[in-house]
Amino acid sequence: METLSFEFPAGQPPRGRTLVGCVGSGDLEVLIEPGQSGKLTITVQTSVNGSEQRWQHLFARMFEGQMPAAMDIDIHDFGATPGVVRLRLEQGFEEIGHD
């Protein structure tokens, strides 16, 4: 298991918070809360060691060409594939967008 931290430039914080997913096999849990204005922080606790580059690329690709909201994102990952991670994040963003 390893713990990784990431930071990206961001816009304004969202109002709501949300939880999606579960720390089950091949899945992950994502907790999204409003962060400090201008900053998006992500902490990943993952069961897969040596995966920092993969997470970095995944986030960079997701936020490319768009300014994400200022959030504190906490991820507890249990071996999710990049596709599942992306789906869970998009599910979370959609949920805070509805608040």
Add this chain to the structure above:
Amino acid sequence: MTDSASLLNKHSFVELGARQRAKALLDAGTFRELLDPFQRVMSPWLARQGVVPQADDGVVIAKGSLDGLPVVIAAIEGAFQGGSLGEVGGAKIAGALELAAEDNRKGIPTRAVLLLETGGVRLQEANLGLAAIADIHAAIVDLRQYQPVVGVVAGSVGCFGGMSIAAGLCSYLLVTQEARLGLNGPQVIEQEAGLEEYDSRDRPFIWSLTGGEQRFASGLVDRYVADDAAQIRQQIGDLFKLGLPTRQRSQQADLYLQRLARLNAEPQIEPCVVRDLYQGERS
């Protein structure tokens, strides 16, 4: 003929996660979670052993109302560590049940529903998990003096180990066809008794002995319900309306022991033999 409209309107309960299950049972808009995941009361033991923790430690405690009356629901998330109970998750359930008993002593008729999807104690937390499960047992026995405690085993994890004893202590038990209920899980029995005696990969065999239908037919559970959220909710409401059972099942231990004493353990056991044995002499 298959009624396609009713099939399309059916909402599976088994497929729901712990939080969604609690919401599906409560009256609309009354769901309120105690120690929600954003409080991050997590297991302090898992990360030290290289296991990723979950923000709610796999247990959701929800308060609200069911048919307009106060209820607390403890829902175990079977997908996280097999629904195993450690120090935090166990304390959440025990604490919720203790608060419900306290409510009743103050004249608030809080009832409890346990959604059990668990292999029992979390081995990584050893004695702390065992102690928490003992607390849960004591809290069920305390609360059931005042209000029925309804246990639900929907599947697909089932309910085993120390938490199967918790299930046995409940005033009423409700299961689906997906459910399994047993003191030892199939793999543990296979390891102890041998593959010839008990093949844990033989699913029809396992369900024929520990599955929901078999447990209902043996009189060890009170309701056998289809995997449908609305029907499960309805049946739980009906069980609460029955009030306290005249005799708790766990108080009839002598009767069950007498019946089990008649078992001939020599031949391979058949499901129908188990049913007849548990049902006793039919009048």
